[in-house]
Amino acid sequence: MNPAQPLNDDSQKVRAMKTTALLALGLLLSGILSTASAAGDAAAGKEKSAMCQSCHGADGNSTDPNFPRLAGQHASYIERALMDYRSGTRKNPIMAGFAGGLTDDEITNLAAYFSSQTGVVTAVQPNQVQP
Numbered sequence: 795m796n797p798a799q800p801l802n803d804d805s806q807k808v809r810a811m812k813t814t815a816l817l818a819l820g821l822l823l824s825g826i827l828s829t830a831s832a833a834g835d836a837a838a839g840k841e842k843s844a845m846c847q848s849c850h851g852a853d854g855n856s857t858d859p860n861f862p863r864l865a866g867q868h869a870s871y872i873e874r875a876l877m878d879y880r881s882g883t884r885k886n887p888i889m890a891g892f893a894g895g896l897t898d899d900e901i902t903n904l905a906a907y908f909s910s911q912t913g914v915v916t917a918v919q920p921n922q923v924q925p
């Protein structure tokens with residue numbers, strides 16, 4: 795019997811196991827990624843965004859430095875922020891009020907809408923810079 799034979803069998807098994815593990819990892823990752831990018835309904839988000847516009851601007855490009863711009867922000871960031879305001883993990887009395895009544899779907903849709911808008915970049919005004 796060739797002494798190298800069992801070794802070969804083993805290394806083939808190891809290779810097969812590695813392939814299986816990689817496939818499993820790939821499936822797992824694609825699952826995670828597709829969950830993360832589960833696209834909300836931007837049109838529904840736009841309708842819901844009427845109540846956000848007075849502060850964050852019609853398309854999420856706020857012109858008031860007190861209110862953050864949402865246009866072009868990552869959807870997952872907007873979603874996370876709204877969920878954190880809703881749960882109280884992120885504390886802001888104004889946003890707690892607005893996020894408090896939103897459902898998960900409404901949050902996903904709002905995030906889809908604002909993230910699909912083009913963010914305007916403007917120069918920082920000298921009076922906005924803290925010394």
Ligand code: HEC
Nearest residue numbers: 845846848849850860861862872875876886888889892904
């Ligand atoms: C009355 C003004 C007002 C309204 C209306 C309002 N917001 Fe806000 N929003 C704020 C303020 C102020 C902040 C900053 C709070 C902080 O410092 O955490 C904020 C922060 C946010 C943030 C976090 C931004 C970041 O860069 O971290 C998101 C997301 C957000 N608002 C979404 C919304 C949505 C969606 C609506 C409508 C459902 C809405 N807001 C309505 C005032 C408002």
